[in-house]
Amino acid sequence: MAHHFRDATAADDVALAEIYGHFVRTTVVTFDIAAPTEATMNLKRAAVQEAGLPFIVAADESDTAVGYAAMFPWRPKDAYKQTVESSIYLSPSATGRGLGGALMEELIQRGRDADIRELIAVISDDGAEASIRLHHKLGFETIGHLKRVGFKFDRWVGTHIMQKSLAD
Numbered sequence: 001m002a003h004h005f006r007d008a009t010a011a012d013d014v015a016l017a018e019i020y021g022h023f024v025r026t027t028v029v030t031f032d033i034a035a036p037t038e039a040t041m042n043l044k045r046a047a048v049q050e051a052g053l054p055f056i057v058a059a060d061e062s063d064t065a066v067g068y069a070a071m072f073p074w075r076p077k078d079a080y081k082q083t084v085e086s087s088i089y090l091s092p093s094a095t096g097r098g099l100g101g102a103l104m105e106e107l108i109q110r111g112r113d114a115d116i117r118e119l120i121a122v123i124s125d126d127g128a129e130a131s132i133r134l135h136h137k138l139g140f141e142t143i144g145h146l147k148r149v150g151f152k153f154d155r156w157v158g159t160h161i162m163q164k165s166l167a168d
Contacts, residue, residue, distance in 0.1 A: 031150040054110035069107040082117035
């Protein structure tokens with residue numbers, strides 16, 4: 001199955017909400033409790049793009065989004081403007097074929113192009129082993145582990161903090 005990467009648009013918001021919503025409803029890899037609507041995904045995507053950060057989709061042959069990756073401001077203070085948090089999600093039908101790695105590589109390159117210096121990944125410590133392996137493979141290092149910081153599906157879940165420098 002061939003895929004290409006492009007900037008996300010408003011036309012993708014339904015698909016993006018469906019992709020992310022799956023993980024919200026069925027896993028603890030995200031700490032969101034309510035699945036996003038098209039409108040909330042539109043606001044999230046637009047805010048990222050208005051900040052000059054990448055929000056890209058992996059699209060299939062019919063140009064339908066089957067995954068996305070984005071960079072979000074790490075903190076609102078000006079001194080953090082070159083540090084971002086990455087996010088990547090694939091539809092369940094698009095996993096296991098290397099698409100996640102290719103999509104993250106594209107996001108990393110776009111981050112470099114946007115003059116991003118530090119990339120932070122916050123990854124659940126329950127059920128996200130593939131994501132941790134992918135980030136390690138792409139040069140992220142684990143810099144911390146926060147235990148029991150989120151409560152979802154009647155249990156406490158922690159996060160691994162990973163970081164990759166994009167500075168030369």
